[in-house]
Amino acid sequence: VAAGARPDRGLPRPLPRRFFARDTVTVARALLGCLLVHLTPRGVLVGRIVETEAYRGRRDPASHAYRLTARSAIMYGRPGVAYVYLSYGRHRCLNVVTEDGGRPGAVLLRAVEPVGGLVLMRRLAPGVPDARLAAGPGRLARTLGVGLAHNGADLTHPPLYLAAGGPPGRVLTGRRVGVGAAVERRRRFGVAGSRSLSRPFPPVL
DNA sequence: ACTACGATCTACT
């Protein structure tokens, strides 16, 4: 980069790795209101995180890290790294690894509100209304240009990273989506009033 | 090597 050049001027600053080296539920809540930023060759994409889910290991049968396998090994590794997997052979899901000291954990990013790069986002998800462009983990990955190639990417640095945002306002909690009934409740978190939630939070749990 | 199964989304009845 040329001296004096500021290629990231105007862009939010990445969250430090220590942000992610904490309890997974704490990180899942703290990520609400934060920004997901992707500097792609075709443009800058920015979304405000409005929905997350916490997945731990060992004691969490719904977590991919319940057992240590080739795929889940990344959840046992460095916090702040992306864990991207293919769901139902069609959809990619973006997580950020949490915890420290070899403890497994990850937060699934389930929904963001489009903040920047709307024109490109609409191209990536044709026919989807703006508020719904990244409502759901599969749509989020598609609309933000995230693929399996990002598995293992460091989310504390561009081109794909997380950044501080505004306060989330009131936070909703609920049971995780798409997992069996025998698992613990209230590991899904959402920003109340957002029109970009993947689905409503039931009034009573 | 072979099989079963999804942390989902879309389309259609």
Add this chain to the structure above:
DNA sequence: GTAGATCGTAGTG
């Protein structure tokens, strides 16, 4: 409300 798509991962033989 429910079915089908689609393929990497994980478990079994």
